[in-house]
Amino acid sequence: MRKTFIFICCLFLWKMAAAQELLSPDKNLQLQFSITDNGKPTYQLTYKGKAVIKPSHLGLELKADASFIDSFEVAGSKASTYDETWEPVWGEVKEIRNQYNELEVNLHQLSTDRTLIVRFRLFNDGLGFRYEFPQQKHLAYFVIKEERTEFALAGDHKAFWLPGDYDTQEYSTVTSNLSEVRGKMKDAITPNASQAPFSPTGVQTPLMMKSKDGLYINIHEAALIEYSALSLELDDKNFVLKSVLTPDAIGDKGYLQAPCKSPWRTVIVSDKAGDILTSKLVYNLNEPPKYADAASWIKPVKYVGVWWEMITGKSTWAYTDIENVQLGVTDFSKTKPNGKHGANTAHVKEYIDFAAENGFDAVLVEGWNQGWEDWFGKTKDYVFDFITPYPDFDVQELHRYAASKGIKIIMHHETSSSVRNYERFMDTAYQFMVNNGYNAVKSGYVGNIIPRGEHHYGQWLVNHYLYAITKAAEYHIMVDAHESVHMTGLSRTYPNLIGQESARGTEYEAFGGNNPDHTTILPFTRLIGGPMDYTPGIFEMNVSAYNPDNSSKVNSTLARQLALYVTMYSPLQMAADFPETYRKHMDAFQFIKDVAIDWEDTKVLEAEPGDYITIARKAKGKNNWFIGSTCDENGRVSKINFDYLDAGWKYIATIYSDAKDAHYAKNPKAYTIKKMVVTNKTVLSLPCAPGGGYAISVMEADDDAIKALKK
Template identity: 40%
Template sequence: MIKKIPLIALALSTMVGCISQNSEKTYQIQSPNGENTIQFELTDLAPQYSVKHGNTEVIVPSKLGFVFKDNDTLQHNFEVVSQKESSYDNTWKQVWGEKHSIRNHYNELVVHLQEKSEKKRKLNIEFRAFDDGIAFRYVFPEQGIKDSIFIMDELTTFNLKEDGKAWWIPAYDEQRYENLFTASPVSTLDTVHTPLTIESKSGLALSFHEANLTDFASTTLAHTTGTTLKTDLVPWSDGIKVRTTKSFRTPWRTLQIAKKPTDLITSYLVLNLNEPNKIEDTSWIETFKYIGIWWGMHIGKYTFWEGDKQGATTVHAKEYINEANKLGIDHLLIEGWNKGWTPSWYENAMHQFSFTKEADNFNLKEVTDYAADHGVKIVGYHETGSNLKNYLQQIDSAFALYKKRGITTVKIGHVGSKLNMKEWHHGQFGVNYFRYVLKKAAEYGLEIYYHEPIKDTGERRTYPNMMSREGARGQEYNAWSDGNPTSYTTILPFTRLLAGPMDYTAGILDVNIEQGYPGRRVHSTAAKQLALTVTVFSPLQMLADLPENYMNQPAFKFLQDVPTDWEDTKVLNGEIGQYITTVRKDINSDDWFLGSITNEDARSLSINLDFLDKNVSYEAQIYKDADGTDIDHNPTKIDIQKKKVSASDSLTLELGSGGGTAIRFKKI
């Protein structure tokens, strides 16, 4: 039982998870281990909160509340009607993921507020303190309001005690989340997307995000003054932030807190704040690796549209199915198979695709039958071009066609700066659209992954057919632009990937792209591409290179072996934008897999192998940058070694500039 104690006695208390109160206006709750503390108070009858980690102030008193239409504010003249505290401790299992068993352990304080004014509206604020951070959300209960509720602004602020280095991408950009990261002080930010990762001057690592984003606008964070950030809800095209009736419940506002950045990666706070799995039979949901005609299209070998270089033809599909067989890969993505592809399809003009009619030179039944006969499953593709009016008119017939043809996974794209050329991908309209399609796919027994998506806020826990998504600059930028800098993939695990899996499409062994556009290349070594399949988690792992670049390539063995579902994940070392070493244990064997990558700097990393099982031996199958290899010198050269190791051993990883190492530890 959590007890209330006088605030003056808090410093003398050694109780774990206590809530204290010095008046009707101030309450505190601590995390189970006592490190993270949330304080709620009414100051001049206005609600505020603050956060401490140990003795370190993280968030100093910060505002809470809303502005409704006609400048009707819900932020002051409150009284605390009641409060309720509780504890929760449970371990649940993911259907798939980077860690199979996850502990959900927190202490909760719910404060019931009511206006003292004539309207006497009620507002509840739910606070949860975890050992790895804090979260809170608003609940506006049903209270006899018959008119529509229009939220014009959310007043939640995060008044950081200290400045720090923030790793950010801009909000409200036509490229959505597909921007390179900038590192700069919090005090210099404009308006940015979440997750927002900060290395605080106090030495703590922080990440701001949200969880269980449902029927609400997603939040961006706007810098106001000093080191204060304010929730900035993404608006509808008419400026209204959220439309609702009778009542509303916001997503959880989350702050993950860690001693060092690597600990943020193994925090599952966001997942824990989502509802449990709602799909009773999950036997049809699977993780897998796949190849595709996709890379050939991006490097200009093929086109998405009909013509002499058309990629999606029956002939090419059968060739790729045969190559998938030779490579031991049992899934194939085919993009461009349907009618509507033209050279100008992406030009933000409400382009019309058919999702049931085949392109010239492609026969869906013939291809799927051939694939089934050869033990390969086709991954379907729907590019909406952000014309959702067109897509939603066809979604049932399109999903039914895939189901009929034995296709159980669909990639869904949303190229375009605005949905329906009008609404942001990450406003309430987009949030509801993406959740609707997710539920619709579940009705048809389809698993999906999104490109040009809404950001991940942990909904894969509730609907585990939500497999992966893009939501950042992927590998494709290396095919036709200046590309992603070498440091980019050493930033992703500490930023974008804190939200959830990413379809980065790693595994390019021909990093010089010999058959591609002149002057374009992948800014890494081939060994680093192997390592990315471990450091960048996705349950659907594309092996993105042309199939011929894998044939007779000894290093392809690692891509064959690396799993897509994991028992456990540990981060051995890392610094944002510098390097990272991640190990994951296969859920179906005793094997561990390691990925270690670096930025533009070559480096030598010593790692202990104490994550391995004790008192047994392993064969370390090592794929590393060959001697003298780096991003500018023989970047495709991979040295393969084998070594007997145990948990008491250590290894030194030699990473060339832009390089990496991938290791399979096989128990012997």
């Protein structure tokens, strides 16, 4: 870490309400804080003179104690500036600048003689603020009834929103004006294994918006620790967003003990859409890594796996078709196999061979352990023990075979949302992984949480997710969590959290399909908090080719599936389709083999949420670039340049693009591949089919390679 300077300004004391201002380092953002006549803390935010957040109240309502809402005076404040550059263990860029101006406001509540600190950090790309509760005489243990933070917007913005829900983010994003949310909510709430929508105008964070005067605004939270997750309630008459915390089984929103602090509430803003995608504000509001040796055991992973065949219905997770099993009681060696179990030794070896042949790092195997027959939809506490394989899965032999090929196996822990059971077996399960050569685990939380009444995004589960990550770190295990709470930049502090799902991923292409604009929105919403294990790379768009009983279609062209490896950032990237399908398209599969998963630099070439995204990334430690472009159902012509390439150098660009007649619904597998020499002066126009896109590998080349290409 390189700290440029830290400068603490002077301390001022007030005994009356006084407006205070804070400017971002580039002076484009201005924060104003004040106290109303009845002692309510209020803030507002402008960008280049345009209103982003109009005067909005701050505070918390407590359950049994007097609330932190009014009767405040400013007891003092402190301003400071900070500027550092830090290097992530993995990421979209090699270095991240963390530069902000800070205002710490000390509030004294006259009616209770208590103290509350509101800390604001103003970056060039947005605002972060949080509540801090110092140790004090009149505040110890307290229960939050509701947080009363407001975001008063300047108008009826275009919004990209998910229905407010305490248990799932696996909805299609709705694009509409805020005034239309109420009317569209009923259709937006589609079935899910576990869901708890809370309001006809409730929405989730990250919430992406665009104002009519051209501002791009993103509201989210950072450093979600020992607190319940944030959602938003929309006042659709006044366009005010009000915080809603996820409740526990008895309706309480959080249990705190001073000294403590809330997560950061974040507002990212710019007049350029690409700035939202490159913002590192959420990461910067998290603490530095907790592990001194992180870089020695946390590595980006490119993998294949026994997964898509179960999602499509070709194979099963379960070993048998019996409907009543008891772990430790049912003798699976005496049951009749169903003949469709995917995670068998011989089949997994086929994936290991394919991974080794094509330079991959690992193979994910789901459905290897006993208990899958009757777990779904049942309120069963003791479902899996995470160490007992089915009879046809030879743990030791696969460990030996994978190691002989230089391949790791990724463990799968489906908890069935029985959180107590997972914690009961966690140490044993992680030690089992270490003993058998597994260094990464994909965990799942499908279904309603056990204990009953708890929600996926409540404080109790937030604490569990972090416990699982820190416990895994003790065993040098990386974690990819599915169905867990939204990401809030915690991968900076805990870099073994190398991926999460926490959104509607590729699996839904086999459950009826994702909208064609889906991947033009997710980088502006879900990925604001951290990388997503989206599992791209589907080459066979007709799911019926694998399972005649499934008529779903993947709403994407093949070329766009390649682009997703660049636009949908993750240090954990899966080639999700079948090896036999890739072998039919090895020319296109070459891009998946070549594309990097750890980056030195990132450039957003084009971006408009819901319409298109084009991103160029430079591979870490190499002078090679990869470009991906994805668009919505309308198609477009993408115009890009290469001015970020080194001057005076020549590169060979391999362009994987939609064919002239390509279309996500009518002709998804029509693609072309061509090579050409490019320099930093090259300009290209490339057509993107409806629901399509393109991918380009740009490799540094010597004279011999260029001559060979010209022949």
